[in-house]
């Protein structure tokens with residue numbers, strides 16, 4: 001059985017670490033309360049530890065980071081308010097690291113929305129229990145922490161977005177690049193492998209390659225060739241659904257990931273794209289065509305193998321005369337290996 005490697009995202013690692021650290025931080029306090037007979041408080045803390053640990057486990061299993069980071073934050077904030085009221089306002093000191101953790105886990109806007117009611121709930125207690133000067137200093141320090149966390153979180157997000165753009169998008173066409181394709185295929189493959197309900201995680205790849213692009217470049221020039229790649233990208237982005245993803249795999253090769261679609265449905269989409277390319281005037285007075293290979297996700301397979309099956313189907317389409325769609329049928333165990341190797345040898349000699 002092949003071993004499927006799972007590459008965890010930074011977000012997953014952050015949430016799992018935050019849940020472990022939170023659970024381990026609160027647990028000794030729960031034990032301490034229990035030993036001192038504060039059973040109610042110990043119970044709240046144990047429940048918080050269990051929920052927080054479950055959230056970490058959920059991320060590990062489902063790889064969802066959006067809902068789990070929000071849930072983790074809500075639990076921490078609810079625990080903070082509950083313990084402040086159950087013990088006393090000495091617990092308020094935990095507000096500072098919790099504000100930072102919430103901003104660390106969520107967007108600045110979401111964090112502000114979660115923190116506003118929490119702080120409003122804590123203020124009456126602080127007002128009642130603290131002297132005016134203590135209340136004022138708590139208020140000022142919380143506001144400073146909030147402003148600082150908010151500004152830093154927004155700045156990090158801006159820089160992160162810019163960096164993600166550079167890392168994940170192709171500079172010429174603006175399509176997603178090969179690096180993000182590799183990550184995405186890995187994720188889809190591992191989700192498909194892990195989930196029992198396979199039907200909901202089905203996906204297919206359409207890999208296509210512009211026909212005779214070298215000749216187009218040689219006759220019309222490289223800049224005109226670039227225009228074709230740019231126009232083709234615009235064209236296809238308008239054709240596919242919001243849930244589909246479009247990538248430039250390299251050179252004149254592109255990939256569409258069709259989420260929730262089987263081999264035959266994706267084959268139909270590939271045929272639509274093929275006809276659209278042929279009929280669109282991507283460059284004046286020139287008919288551009290492309291050849292397609294389509295492969296459906298299958299279990300117990302490395303993601304690169306999934307793409308390689310589409311690649312083999314694409315080469316068969318090229319060999320059969322180009323400007324056509326071929327499907328990689330997972331059930332049909334025909335050995336295309338030799339044909340594929342011969343074709344590659346032939347290509348490298350040309």
Ligand SMILES: Nc1nc2c(ncn2[C@@H]2O[C@H](COP(=O)(O)OP(=O)(O)OP(=O)(O)O)[C@@H](O)[C@H]2O)c(=O)[nH]1
Nearest residue numbers: 209210211212213214215217222223225226251252
């Ligand atoms: N204009 C332009 N050309 C590119 C770019 N990237 C790769 N190419 C060219 O794409 C051409 C690909 O040539 P081949 O791999 O021989 O493929 P082909 O001519 O399309 O032939 P078939 O695949 O057999 O149809 C090469 O001439 C590359 O220089 C690019 O970003 N812009």
